[in-house]
């Protein structure tokens with residue numbers, strides 16, 4: 378392991394909490410890192426107590442729990458923490474992945490190196506018809522924290538109109554004003570409190586502390602291209618250019634697992650079982666009564682006396698519903714899966730944010746290493762003035778970024794990456810077999826709608842303008858791609874350069890129409906004892922990265938569940 382510093386303290390504590398590092402080893406490393414002895418003893422004591430507690434709980438499992446949470450990702454971590462706040466609730470969390478103690482999980486700029494490892498479900502799409510028939514990766518975090526442990530650490534709430542439109546689709550309690558208050562309560566924002574931003578909440582959010590010189594150039598270049606700066610895209614105005622807010626504290630990833638799940642792991646009423654992959658939901662009539670899961674080479678069953686909440690993410694939650702008999706009846710019957718409930722919308726309406734990788738430049742000077750998450754500046758803009766909210770989001774990458782079909786490019790470079798955040802295309806997800814270990818068919822249908830291609834073409838032009846601006850004169854040796862200008866050439870390049878931000882959503886949509894899967898309280902339509910709470914329930918994808926909205930969904934779900942219990 379590299380020499381330890383103060384900025385690996387969170388990792389060390391988590392290794393103790395996970396039984397991988399003992400007290401002596403921790404105290405020695407903490408001393409070398411310059412952590413005051415008293416603080417080190419306190420941290421070691423808390424982490425060891427959590428480890429001992431979890432070991433005890435795992436060794437003497439209950440037959441039944443009040444609540445079973447499937448998946449400890451962005452939403453699941455919140456649920457685990459909130460539901461177990463009341464000592465009367467016995468809560469079981471089943472997570473297919475491990476603890477997530479790899480050092481790269483804690484180093485924000487290393488997230489790319491976690492993709493395709495054992496910490497990733499490593500899904501991929503079928504060949505994308507409108508994107509030059511290319512197969513596009515769909516990574517999903519597989520560890521405590523889920524995708525919040527392998528994501529790019531960017532904190533974006535979304536546009537208030539996103540949530541107003543969720544509410545307008547028959548989902549009271551999800552409007553922009555309500556969610557503003559909830560986000561505020563969740564945040565501990567380094568920029569201080571105002572009408573929008575919160576301090577003192579469980580999630581530490583910071584503005585890039587010392588942004589890369591390229592990030593400054595990007596914001597200046599955007600202004601030279603006519604895009605004003607926004608002081609706080611999570612505040613009064615999303616539209617404009619600005620530095621990212623990041624889930625980083627003291628140089629380390631500070632995700633929802635660190636903010637909410639880990640501090641709760643010392644509670645005697647919260648059992649967190651890792652390497653526990655749920656294979657099936659169990660039903661008695663219309664009621665979900667428990668789950669079947671694989672753990673330690675065995676197939677086990679456990680009952681829920683109150684509720685099961687499915688937080689396995691936008692790919693695995695619809696997959697789990699379908700393999701348990703909840704989904705489009707004809708598809709399930711064709712695979713020999715007994716139908717518990719016909720819900721035609723399960724796996725439909727799949728959405729994602731498209732990213733075009735990328736407008737790449739070779740640098741004229743040696744560039745400093747990427748800082749923070751390696752992508753510290755962005756902008757939101759409207760491709761047409763008539764739109765009421767931004768639909769495109771270019772992002773600066775402090776390193777080159779290309780699809781395999783277009784690469785490689787020289788290392789000493791950077792990329793301006795056009796993004797589409799209000800896609801019109803809709804894809805779907807289907808099972809191929811009744812076997813839970815079979816991979817689903819994931820068809821994102823990227824660029825399936827012409828409007829998406831046109832919006833991205835405008836985003837490409839904007840990025841090229843920013844890249845060619847005076848602000849980048851000190852860095853730009855030459856533009857490496859896309860190359861030829863003109864509409865046809867640009868569109869052809871977009872099809873080869875299309876990939877995504879890894880934000881799949883909406884495969885178990887919340888709503889009241891015939892394709893909706895859950896109601897506004899996240900209860901699965903037509904069933905009892907079962908909710909879905911994760912990015913899959915979004916009625917429509919938000920206009921920014923989806924981690925903060927997934928956390929909001931977990932928070933809302935826990936409030937609904939606790940209100941029901943005590944109501």
Ligand SMILES: Cc1cc2nc3c(=O)[nH]c(=O)nc-3n(C[C@H](O)[C@H](O)[C@H](O)COP(=O)(O)OP(=O)(O)OC[C@H]3O[C@@H](n4cnc5c(N)ncnc54)[C@H](O)[C@@H]3O)c2cc1C
Nearest residue numbers: 448450451452473523524528529531655690911912922924
């Ligand atoms: C590479 C990458 C970069 C990203 N960058 C950003 C970013 O910078 N900012 C941002 O806002 N968003 C980002 N996102 C997206 C964001 O992180 C996700 O939308 C969000 O974390 C989803 O939360 P979730 O609760 O829906 O699911 P997840 O976080 O995916 O959690 C699902 C959990 O369930 C577990 N699970 C799945 N199936 C089972 C099963 N059968 N049994 C038991 N457990 C199971 C999984 O292992 C996982 O831990 C990124 C995503 C990726 C992959």
